[in-house]
Amino acid sequence: xxxxxxxxxxxxxxxxxxxxxxxxxxxxxxxxxxxxxxxxxxxxxxxxxxxxxxxxxxxxxxxxxxxxxxxxxxxxxxxxxxxxxxxxxxxxxxxxxxxxxxxxxxxxxxxxxxxxxxxxxxxxxxxxxxxxxxxxxxxxxxxxxxxxxxxxxxxxxxxxxxxxxxxxxxxx
Amino acid sequence: xxxxxxxxxxxxxxxxxxxxxxxxxxxxxxxxxxxxxxxxxxxxxxxxxxxxxxxxxxxxxxxxxxxxxxxxxxxxxxxxxxxxxxxxxxxxxxxxxxxxxxxxxxxxxxxxxxxxxxxxxxxxxxxxxxxxxxxxxxxxxxxxxxxxxxxxxxxxxxxxxxxxxxxxxxxx
Numbered sequence: 333x334x335x336x337x338x339x340x341x342x343x344x345x346x347x348x349x350x351x352x353x354x355x356x357x358x359x360x361x362x363x364x365x366x367x368x369x370x371x372x373x374x375x376x377x378x379x380x381x382x383x384x385x386x387x388x389x390x391x392x393x394x395x396x397x398x399x400x401x402x403x404x405x406x407x408x409x410x411x412x413x414x415x416x417x418x419x420x421x422x423x424x425x426x427x428x429x430x431x432x433x434x435x436x437x438x439x440x441x442x443x444x445x446x447x448x449x450x451x452x453x454x455x456x457x458x459x460x461x462x463x464x465x466x467x468x469x470x471x472x473x474x475x476x477x478x479x480x481x482x483x484x485x486x487x488x489x490x491x492x493x494x495x496x497x498x499x500x501x502x503x504x
Numbered sequence: 505x506x507x508x509x510x511x512x513x514x515x516x517x518x519x520x521x522x523x524x525x526x527x528x529x530x531x532x533x534x535x536x537x538x539x540x541x542x543x544x545x546x547x548x549x550x551x552x553x554x555x556x557x558x559x560x561x562x563x564x565x566x567x568x569x570x571x572x573x574x575x576x577x578x579x580x581x582x583x584x585x586x587x588x589x590x591x592x593x594x595x596x597x598x599x600x601x602x603x604x605x606x607x608x609x610x611x612x613x614x615x616x617x618x619x620x621x622x623x624x625x626x627x628x629x630x631x632x633x634x635x636x637x638x639x640x641x642x643x644x645x646x647x648x649x650x651x652x653x654x655x656x657x658x659x660x661x662x663x664x665x666x667x668x669x670x671x672x673x674x675x676x
Contacts (some may be wrong), residue, residue: 379548383555383567385598388612395555395567395675424675426557432671435663440560444675491607499604503567503596503616 366462368452368469369476372399375420375452379403382503385426385442393426393444396500402455406502412465413496417455421500423448448472453489453498464490464497538634539657540624540641541648544571547592547624551575554675557598557614565598565616568672574627578674584637585668589627593672595620620644625661625670636662636669 378397386392398406402417413419424444432441452469454460460467468485470477489497550569558564570578574589585591596616604613624641626632632639640657642649661669 377551379550380552380567380569382616383557383565385555385557385565385614386612387614388610390612393555393557395552397552422675429671431664435660435671438560440558440562442557442559443673444554447676488607492603499601499607501615503594504619 366460366467367476367479367482368454368467371450371469371471371474372418372420372452372454375399375418375450376422378418378420380503381406381419382500384421384500387426391426392423392448393442394421394423396421411496413455413498415455415457415465417453419453419498419500421451423450451485464493466497538632538639539648539651539654540626540639543622543641543643543646544590544592544624544626547571547590547622548594550590550592552675553578553591554672556593556672559598563598564595564620565614566593566595568593583668585627585670587627587629587637589625591625591670591672593623595622623657636665638669 375397378399381396381398381403383393383395385394397420399416399418401414402419405411405413405417425446425448426442427445428439429441429443432443433439449470449472451471452467454467454469455465456467457465463486466486466489468482468489470482470485486497489499492499495501547569550571553568553570553575555565555567557566569592571588571590573586574591577583577585577589597618597620598614599617600611601613601615604615605611622643624639624643626639626641627637628639629637635658638658638661640654640661642654642657658669661671664671667673
C-alpha cells in the first residue's frame, strides 16, 4: 500500500505541476497567451499621455503613460499604433487633498491616493492577433489578474475601434 | 517745426523702447526678474509626477511633470529641491468624455479638455532668493502672465514650506 500511496501522491504532484504550466483552458492549442501577465519594465519613466478621472464607483484618478513608440504615434496622430507600442494606465484612489484644501479654504483639490491598479495595452499584431493586435494586462500590487478578469478588456476596447481600441487621447 | 516734431517722435520712440526693455516698476534696481517669463524648453517630454483635479470654479484636470533634476529629487524624497529643478503643472478644462461614457453607460469619465494654462516652478536659489528659491511662471496660450497676476504665487506656495513650497506629491 505504501508504494501505491507514494505513486498516487507523485502522480497528483505531477498533475499539479503540469496544471500550473499549461495554458488556461481554451488555449490548450499552445497559442500564445492572449493577455499581458508580466509588467513591462520602466513604465514609470515613460512620458505622459493624459490624465483621467473616473467618478462613481471607480472613484479613480490617474494617468496614462506611453513608451517611446506609443508617444511617437500619439504625437503623429497615426493609427494603428505600431507593434512595440505600450500604453500604461496608472490608477489611484481619487482622494481630497487636506493640505491643499486648507490653503484654498475649500474642498476643491483632489489628488491620487493609494494605488489601485495598473493596466497595460501592448501592441503585437501577431501575438495578440485575436484581440485586435493588443495584449491587455491588469495588475494589482504587481500581481497579474487572471484570464477571467481580463476577458472583458477586449470587447470593451473594441468599441473604440476608430482609434485603434485606445480610449485615451493625447493631451497637448 | 518739422525738425522739432521729428525730434519729439524720435524721443517718444526711444522712451517706448527703453520702457519695454527695463524691468517692471519696483525692480528698477536691476535685480533679476522674480518671475519665470519664458517657457522652459521640452517640458512636455518630462516625466510624470502626479495628476490633479481641482473642482469648483477652477474645474481643472491636469498633470504635474518634472525635469530630470526634479524627478530625481522627488524619487529620493530629498528636500529642498536642488537648483535646476523645474516643475510644470499642465492644466486643462475638466470635461466629461462622451465617448467613454457611452461605453460605460453612465456619466463617470472625465478627461482633459481645452488647455487652460501651464505653470512652472524653477529652482534657482540665487536668482529667486526673494521667493524661497523658486521662480514662478504662469502661461496662457504660450504668453506669460504679468507680474501682478503672479504676485500671489509665492505667498500661497509659502504655506507648503514643509515640502519646499511644492504642493504636489510624487505618485508611486
